[in-house]
Amino acid sequence: xxxxxxxxxxxxxxxxxxxxxxxxxxxxxxxxxxxxxxxxxxxxxxxxxxxxxxxxxxxxxxxxxxxxxxxxxxxxxxxxxxxxxxxxxxxxxxxxxxxxxxxxxxxxxxxxxxxxxxxxxxxxxxxxxxxxxxxxxxxxxxxxxxxxxxxxxxxxxxxxxxxxxxxxxxxxxxxxxxxxxxxxxxxxxxxxxxxxxxxxxxxxxxxxxxxxxxxxxxxxxxxxxxxxxxxxxxxxxxxxxxxxxxxxxxxxxxxxxxxxxxxxxxxxxxxxxxxxxxxxxxxxxxxxxxxxxxxxxxxx
Amino acid sequence: xxxxxxxxxxxxxxxxxxxxxxxxxxxxxxxxxxxxxxxxxxxxxxxxxxxxxxxxxxxxxxxxxxxxxxxxxxxxxxxxxxxxxxxxxxxxxxxxxxxxxxxxxxxxxxxxxxxxxxxxxxxxxxxxxxxxxxxxxxxxxxxxxxxxxxxxxxxxxxxxxxxxxxxxxxxxxxxxxxxxxxxxxxxxxxxxxxxxxxxxxxxxxxxxxxxxxxxxxxxxxxxxxxxxxxxxxxxxxxxxxxxxxxxxxxxxxxxxxxxxxxxxxxxxxxxxxxxxxxxxxxxxxxxxxxx
Numbered sequence: 001x002x003x004x005x006x007x008x009x010x011x012x013x014x015x016x017x018x019x020x021x022x023x024x025x026x027x028x029x030x031x032x033x034x035x036x037x038x039x040x041x042x043x044x045x046x047x048x049x050x051x052x053x054x055x056x057x058x059x060x061x062x063x064x065x066x067x068x069x070x071x072x073x074x075x076x077x078x079x080x081x082x083x084x085x086x087x088x089x090x091x092x093x094x095x096x097x098x099x100x101x102x103x104x105x106x107x108x109x110x111x112x113x114x115x116x117x118x119x120x121x122x123x124x125x126x127x128x129x130x131x132x133x134x135x136x137x138x139x140x141x142x143x144x145x146x147x148x149x150x151x152x153x154x155x156x157x158x159x160x161x162x163x164x165x166x167x168x169x170x171x172x173x174x175x176x177x178x179x180x181x182x183x184x185x186x187x188x189x190x191x192x193x194x195x196x197x198x199x200x201x202x203x204x205x206x207x208x209x210x211x212x213x214x215x216x217x218x219x220x221x222x223x224x225x226x227x228x229x230x231x232x233x234x235x236x237x238x239x240x241x242x243x244x245x246x247x248x249x250x251x252x253x254x255x256x257x258x259x260x261x262x263x264x265x266x267x268x269x270x271x272x273x274x275x276x277x278x279x280x281x282x283x284x285x286x287x288x289x290x291x292x293x294x295x296x297x298x299x300x
Numbered sequence: 301x302x303x304x305x306x307x308x309x310x311x312x313x314x315x316x317x318x319x320x321x322x323x324x325x326x327x328x329x330x331x332x333x334x335x336x337x338x339x340x341x342x343x344x345x346x347x348x349x350x351x352x353x354x355x356x357x358x359x360x361x362x363x364x365x366x367x368x369x370x371x372x373x374x375x376x377x378x379x380x381x382x383x384x385x386x387x388x389x390x391x392x393x394x395x396x397x398x399x400x401x402x403x404x405x406x407x408x409x410x411x412x413x414x415x416x417x418x419x420x421x422x423x424x425x426x427x428x429x430x431x432x433x434x435x436x437x438x439x440x441x442x443x444x445x446x447x448x449x450x451x452x453x454x455x456x457x458x459x460x461x462x463x464x465x466x467x468x469x470x471x472x473x474x475x476x477x478x479x480x481x482x483x484x485x486x487x488x489x490x491x492x493x494x495x496x497x498x499x500x501x502x503x504x505x506x507x508x509x510x511x512x513x514x515x516x517x518x519x520x521x522x523x524x525x526x527x528x529x530x531x532x533x534x535x536x537x538x539x540x541x542x543x544x545x546x547x548x549x550x551x552x553x554x555x556x557x558x559x560x561x562x563x564x565x566x567x568x569x570x571x572x573x574x575x576x577x578x579x580x581x582x583x584x585x586x587x588x589x590x591x
Contacts, residue, residue, distance in 0.1 A: 105479055107407075133482035140480075144473040147588040148495040158481035161491050206477070213481060 051118050052078035052216035052247040054099065059113035061094050061103055068094045070271040071113070076217070076264075081239055081248040083262030083279065085255060087300035091271040092251045096219045099249070100136035101129050117216065130162070136217040137210035137246070142226045143202035145194035145209075151186050154194040154205055158213040172212050179245065180208035181238050200231025204238065211245070218242060220250040224257065236261050255295060259283050267291045345568055349561030357562060361529050362544065368555040372563050374530045378538035382444050382523065383513050385534060386451035391505045393452075394459025401460075402467040403489055414464065421457035428453050429518030437522050444531075444538035447523035451515055455508040462504025466497045469589050499585025503578040510574040514567050516542035541567050 054076035061069035069091040076082045084092040097103040098111045101122065115122045122132045145154045153160070155173040160166075177183040182204045186197065194205055203223060210218060220239070224232040239261045242248055252258050258265050258279065265282040267274045267290075275288045286292050294300050356371055363370035397417070401410040428450050436446040470493050478488040494501070519540055524547075526537040541563050548560035 100480060102476065102480055105476070130482040130484060133480055138480040140473060140476060142473060144471070144477045146474060146477070146492055146496070148492075148498075157478070158483070161478065161481065161483040161487055209477075209481065 053118055054217055054247055054249070055114075055116040056095075056099075057114040057116065059095065059098055059111065059115065061091070061098050061111045062109065063094075063106065064108045068271050069098065069111075072268075072273045074266065074273055074276055076247055076249055078216075078247045079243055080263040081243050081250060081261050082264045082266060083258035084249065084251045084266045084268060085253075085258050085294070086268035086274075087294070088253070090268045092268050093221050095268070096221055096249060096251050097138075099217065099219055100138050101132050102138065104129075134158070134162070134213050135215055136219060137213065137215035138219045138221065139203070139206050139210055139223045141222045143199060143206050145197075145202050145205050147193070147195050149194055150191045151194050151197065151205065152190040155208045155212050157209055162213075173208075176208040176212035179211045179242070180204045181234070181241070182208055198231070200227050200234055203227060203231070203235060207235075207238065207242075211242075215246055218246040218248050220248065222251050222253060225253065232257070255283070267294060269294070342568060345561055345564050348558065349563070349565035352555075352558040352562035353565060357559070358566075362539065364528065368553060368559055372539075372541060372544055372559075372566070374526075374539040375541045375544040375563065376566070377530050377532060378444065378526070379513065379540040379542075381532060381534055381538055382447045382519070382540055383451060383509060385445065385448035386455055386512060387505070387509055389448065389452035390455035390459055390508065394456050394505075394508075395463050395501065397456075397460040398463030398467055399489065399494075402464055403485075403493070414461070417457040417460050420453075421461065424517075425450075425454055425515055426517040426521070429521035432518060433521045442523050442525055442537040444523055444534035444536065447519050447538070447540070448534065450518035450522055451512040454512050454515055454518070458508040458511055459504055462507065463497075463501050466500030466504065466585065467493065469500070470496045471589065496588055497585065499581040499583075499588065501585075503582040503585065506574050506578040506581070510571045510578070513571060513574075514542050516546055519543050520546060 055074075056076075057073050059069055059072045060067065072095055084096065086092050094103060099115055099122075101111075103109050103111050111123070113123075117135060121127070122136075146157055149157060152170070152173050155176050156169045159169055159172060164172075174183065177186065182201060185201060186192075186205075189196075194202065197205060203226075207218075207223075224235055227235065236257065239248055239250065243263075250258075250261065262279045264276065265279045266276040267282065267286070267288070269290055275282065275286055275291045277286070282291065283295050286295065358371060358376070359373050360371035361374035362372060397413065401413045405413065432446050432450040432453070436443065436449060474492055474496060475488055478492045479485075483491070519542060523537050523540065524543045526539050531538050545560045545563045545567070548556040548563065551557070
C-alpha cells in the first residue's frame with residue numbers, strides 16, 4: 001500500500017527535516033528514503049489516482065527585485081496534462097520551477113505564496129526540499145544525462161544518489177525505461193554511456209530517470225525544444241501515456257504541441273496568469289482578447 | 301559608376317592586404333621561434349647528455365664529491381619522495397580550494413581567492429624557499445619534508461587554478477538534473493560534478509607535478525646537504541635531480557658536466573611524458589563536458 005495515498009501525505013512531513021539523517025537511519029523496512037516509502041511499484045500502471053493534485057495559491061517569484069511571477073493561483077489536476085504557453089520571458093518556466101523549488105537554487109531568487117500538493121504546502125517550514133523534488137520530478141529543455149554514467153546508471157541515479165536500497169534498483173530502472181518507451185531500444189546496451197544515445201533517446205532517458213523515483217507530478221520545461229520533429233512526436237505520444245501515472249505540467253513555446261498533448265492550457269503574459277481552460281476552448285474560443293491574439297499569432 | 305568599381309583593387313584595400321600579410325607572417329615566425337627554442341633546448345641536452353646516460357648511471361647513487369663514477373639513483377629516489385609528498389599535500393588542498401570557490405563561496409570571495417592564488421603563483425620560488433627555510437630548517441636541519449612543503453606551496457596555486465577552470469566548465473544543467481532528482485548538494489558534488497570533471501582535474505595535478513619536478517631554488521635552500529647512498533627518510537635531507545644538476549654543473553670536472561646534462565635529459569623526458577599524459581586526460585575530460 002502506498003503511504004502517500006493517505007490525506008496527510010505523511011511521507012512529506014517527516015518529523016526530522018534533515019533528509020540525510022533519515023537516510024542514515026533506515027527505520028522503515030520498506031526503504032530508507034522518503035518517497036520510496038511503501039516501496040511498491042504497483043502505482044506504475046495504475047489507471048487513476050487520487051493523488052498528484054497540485055494547487056498554486058498566490059504564487060509570486062522574484063529574481064532579486066525582478067517580479068517574474070505575479071500572484072498566480074491555479075490547479076493542476078491529477079491524470080491530466082496541463083500546458084503552459086506564453087511569449088518568451090512571461091514567467092512560465094519560473095513558475096514551473098517554483099513547483100519543485102528549483103527556483104530557489106538561483107542566487108537572489110525567492111518565491112512567496114503557496115504550492116499545495118495533495119493539500120500539503122511544499123513551502124511550509126519543516127518540509128525538506130529533497131522530499132519535494134522526489135515527489136515532483138522535472139525534465140529540462142536540453143537532454144542532460146550524466147556523462148559519466150551508463151544508460152541504466154542514469155535511470156537509477158535518483159535512487160542511488162539518494163541512498164535507496166540496491167536490491168530493487170534493476171527492476172525499478174527497467175520499469176522506468178519501459179515507462180519512458182525506451183526499453184526496447186536500449187535493453188541490449190544498458191551498460192553503454194547514456195550520452196551515446198540519440199538526442200531524442202537521451203531525453204526519454206531523462207524522463208525515465210525522473211520516473212524512476214516515482215514522482216506524483218512531472219514538470220517538463222520545453223522538453224522538445226532541442227529535438228527533431230520525429231523525436232518530438234515520440235515524446236508527445238509518451239506524454240499521453242505518462243498522464244496515467246503522473247500529473248504532467250509542460251511548458252512549451254510551440255502552440256501546436258500544446259494543442260496536441262494538453263487537456264488543459266494555461267496562458268501567461270508578463271508574469272500573470274491570463275486565462276486557463278480546456279485546450280480546445282483556449283485555441284478556438286478563448287475568453288480573453290490577449291489569449292486570442294496570442295494563439296492566433298498576433299504577437300509573441 | 302558601375303558596380304564593378306567596387307571590385308577594383310583600390311589603394312586602401314591594397315594597404316589592408318599588406319597589413320594582413322605582415323601580421324600573419326610575423327605571428328607565424330613567432331610560433332616557429334617558440335617551437336625552435338624547445339627543439340634547441342631538447343636537442344642540446346640530448347646531444348650533450350646522451351654520452352653519460354647508461355643503466356649504471358640510472359641505478360647507482362652519486363659518488364663522493366668530485367667522484368664521477370657514480371650515478372643519480374639517489375637523486376631519482378629523492379625527487380620521487382620529495383615530489384610525492386608535495387603532491388599529497390598540494391593536490392587535496394588545491395582541489396578543496398577550487399571546490400570551495402566554484403561551489404560554495406559567494407562570487408566576491410571567490411574572485412578574491414582567485415586573485416590571491418594568482419599572486420601566490422607569481423611568488424618567486426626562491427622566496428618560497430627562504431620562507432620554508434625560516435619555518436622548518438632554521439634552528440633545525442635540512443630535510444626532504446621541508447623540500448616537499450616548499451614544492452607544495454609552489455604546486456598549490458597551479459592545482460587550485462586549473463581545478464577551478466575545469467569545475468567551472470561542468471555544465472550547470474548536470475547539477476540541475478541532480479538537484480531536481482532530490483540529490484543533496486554535497487552528493488551532487490562528489491558523484492556528478494567531480495567525476496564529470498575528473499579528466500581535467502587529473503590534468504591539472506599532473507601539470508603541477510611536472511612543474512615542480514624540476515624546481516631547484518627552494519631545494520638548494522632547504523634540502524641540498526645530504527648523505528651518501530640512496531636515502532629514503534624524509535626527515536633527513538634527500539638528494540634530488542635538480543640539485544644534482546646544479547651541483548654537478550658547478551664542479552670543475554668535464555665528466556661532472558656531462559653527468560649534469562644526462563640528469564637534465566632524464567628530467568626533461570619525465571616532464572615531457574607527464575605533459576603528454578596530462579593532455580590525454582584533458583582530451584577525455586573535454587569530450588565528457590561536451591566542449
